[in-house]
Amino acid sequence: MxxxxxxxxxxxxxxxxxxxxxxxxxxxxxxxxxxxxxxxxxxxxxxxxxxxxxxxxxxxxxxxxxxxxxxxxxxxxxxxxxxxxxxxxxxxxxxxxxxxxxxxxxxxxxxxxxxxxxxxxxxxxxxxxxxxxxxxxxxxxxxxxxxxxxxxxxxxxxxxxxxxxxxxxxxxxxxxxxxxxxxxxxxxxxxxxxxxxxxxxxxxxxxxxxxxxxxxxxxxxxxxxxxxxxxxxxxxxxxxxxxxxxxxxxIDDKVWDSSADTNLAQSYTRDDLDVRITNKRALQKHLGLSQDPDVMLFGVVSRLSEQKGLDLVLAGLSRLLAGGAQLTLLGSGDRILEDRFRSAGLAHPGQVGCFFGYDEGLAHLIQGGSDALLVPSRFEPCGLTQLCAMRYGCVPIVSRVGGLADTVIDANEMAVSAGVATGFQFGPVALSPFTDAIDRAKALWRERDAWRRLQGNGMRADVSWxxxxxxxxxxxxxxxxx
CATH class of the missing domain: 3.40.50.2000 (Glycogen Phosphorylase B;)
Known part of the structure; x- marks a missing residue:
């Protein structure tokens, strides 16, 4: 034929x-x-x-x-x-x-x-x-x-x-x-x-x-x-x-390949995740964050709009940054949101680093250097950033809507015990469920072996075309x- x-x-x-x-x-x-x-x-x-x-x-x-x-x-x-x-x-x-x-x-x-x-x-x-x-x-x-x-x-x-x-x-x-x-x-x-x-x-x-x-x-x-x-x-x-x-x-798994990505400070596979720390340090330096590999680093790569739920990140920022955690953001869009994230960076020097605009290389470095990626969208037809995150061992924290619900397996107790979890879901899309998901992620991040299994599960998932x-x-x- x-x-x-x-x-x-x-x-x-x-x-x-x-x-x-x-x-x-x-x-x-x-x-x-x-x-x-x-x-x-x-x-x-x-x-x-x-x-x-x-x-x-x-x-x-x-x-x-x-x-x-x-x-x-x-x-x-x-x-x-x-x-x-x-x-x-x-x-x-x-x-x-x-x-x-x-x-x-x-x-x-x-x-x-x-x-x-x-x-x-x-x-x-x-x-x-x-x-x-x-x-x-x-x-x-x-x-x-x-x-x-x-x-x-x-x-x-x-x-x-x-x-x-x-x-x-x-x-x-x-x-x-x-x-x-x-x-x-x-x-x-x-x-x-x-x-x-x-x-x-x-x-x-x-x-x-x-x-x-x-x-x-x-x-x-x-x-x-x-x-x-x-x-x-x-x-x-x-x-x-x-x-x-x-x-x-x-996603294009040739473009998004942590083992051969020249945008990263250090390439890696799921068998040598320890070297991701080099990317974390590079990301912290690039966005003016404190050089501390032992704090949890959250990332955002997103259009700045109401749809994307990033106002929840701002509303829950004190909870997110508690314990010394850090936030990196790459995005552009709504001027009010840009101004609010810019102000957050000034209010939390060394903990919040933002780049407004688009930078493909930085998007890859955020995926390769952050511990977790935030995608709190109010609606999301599919979403690609959470797929990139899983591919790069960056654990996604997502709202339970659209393609986010279809692609991320929540790290509830049963899913963690069964060894199938790939990230965290929350719903409804509101502040309390979002910050609860942040707290769950922080708690599991401190259990390094469990977190490593979560990363490995995401990296094994077929997110290709x-x-x-x-x-x-x-x-x-x-x-x-x-």
Whole structure:
């Protein structure tokens, strides 16, 4: 049998351009799927960083008029990635974030920008790229949400469509007067089309028209079908529940490999965990903490937002730091949270060290040098940092939501006795359960043999893309058999 051909459509992809976990997924999944006989070509916008990274570039198709100007569809490679790039200079030739203007606000033409991405995907699905006919078009998040509806409006055979929700909080909602500008007929502005509470809903349109809907963990797939977790889309998802599934994310275990990570001061395996102390010292020095390997060091690698529950870390800081414990934080986002963590660093010199922004190397060092990682999210579709933590022998402390609940085995008494625990869960997401989990972790950390077993369990867990890739391959096959 010939390999399945998949067109993946995403607004960001690691290692070229990244703002969050979507990029990690889009960058790692193609190589994992290759082992399953699935060929993936990824369509991305022609941001400056993407065009700079593109090798062996070829012109696939030219558009004389495309959402307000000329455009070119390109093909090429960037490292190990096979790419299509929709080069639309008037929409994508801009510095900085893919989504935000320099003032921190959404680009005012984001509707046109990501409609262009979706339109190009639909055109590829209809054969505009010679030599490539996708069996399935896999659209990621709201930025690719119009792909299924564009394809539904075409005549003749079309590829199957899969819509993946990476975070239902981000939906791509725009004013209705843009309908014709986006190339959508008036007939689509209905409850069964793009209409969403009187607006145009990109994600809603994708969920309405895709053949299959996935999200990034089984628990999150259930949560988004409830009023509390569905953020206005739960009714639609319940109606379409027979095509909704949750497939856990993985991480690239070549990128996240403590035995060969040049970002660490000292590489290590689960057989020589004692040498992690070198990374702990390096991390303490890097962030201005007291050089003391005998205190417990907590880490945070996160976007700073209410979703991530980091206000709980601030509210419980005195309890966390009791006994000389330390906190390192890498993140950016909400300015109020940044200011509060900055103030915490000033109030607790030598115990709290923060870096605001993003630094891939520092993210690896925090995982390789911290004793425990804090992930107190109010909701979390999957989460990747806890998977990286387990891989690096950094014990995760997580809220019992979404993919966090699916990936971390709580160190309760029975799980510790059975030798299967990999971290700590708490719930509900509130201060008292969070600080109780901190206290449990501190107590077990003092039992060094028990803590070492916890680290080893996490490092033995398969957090790679191998199993998810098999599930995606089966999903794609099921799309073609119906």
């Amino acid at each position: 010939r390999p399945l051909n998949i067109l993946s459509v995403t607004s960001e992809i690691f290692p070229i351009i990244k703002t969050g976990g979507l990029a990690d997924v889009a960058g790692a999944l193609p190589s994992a799927l290759a082992a399953e006989g699935v060929r993936v070509i990824t369509l991305v916008p022609g941001y400056p960083a993407v065009l700079k990274a593109l090798e062996a570039m070829e012109v696939v198709h030219r558009y004389l008029s495309f959402f307000g100007g000329a455009a070119t569809l390109l093909s090429g490679r960037a490292g190990d990635l096979d790419l299509f790039v929709i080069d639309v200079p008037h929409l994508f030739d801009r510095p900085g974030s893919p989504y935000l203007a320099p003032d921190g606000r959404d680009w005012p033409d984001n509707a046109r920008r990501f409609a262009a991405l979706a339109r190009a995907a639909a055109d590829i699905g209809q054969g505009v790229a010679p030599g490539f006919a996708p069996d399935v078009v896999h659209a990621h998040d709201w930025q690719a949400g119009l792909v299924p509806i564009y394809l539904s409006l075409t005549e003749g055979p079309r590829p199957a469509t899969v819509m993946t929700i990476h975070n239902i909080a981000f939906q791509g909602v725009f004013p209705p007067h843009l309908l014709f500008e986006l190339g959508l007929p008036a007939s689509t502005f209905t409850i069964d089309g793009v209409e969403y509470y009187g607006q145009i809903g990109f994600l809603k349109a994708g969920l309405q028209h895709a053949d299959r809907i996935t999200t990034v963990s089984p628990t999150y797939a259930k949560e988004i079908q409830t009023p509390a977790g569905g953020m206005g889309l739960d009714g639609l998802l319940r109606v379409r529940s027979t095509v909704v599934s949750g497939i856990l994310n993985g 191998r199993r998810p890739a098999k599930q995606y391959a089966r999903l794609y096959g099921s799309c073609l058999s119906t």
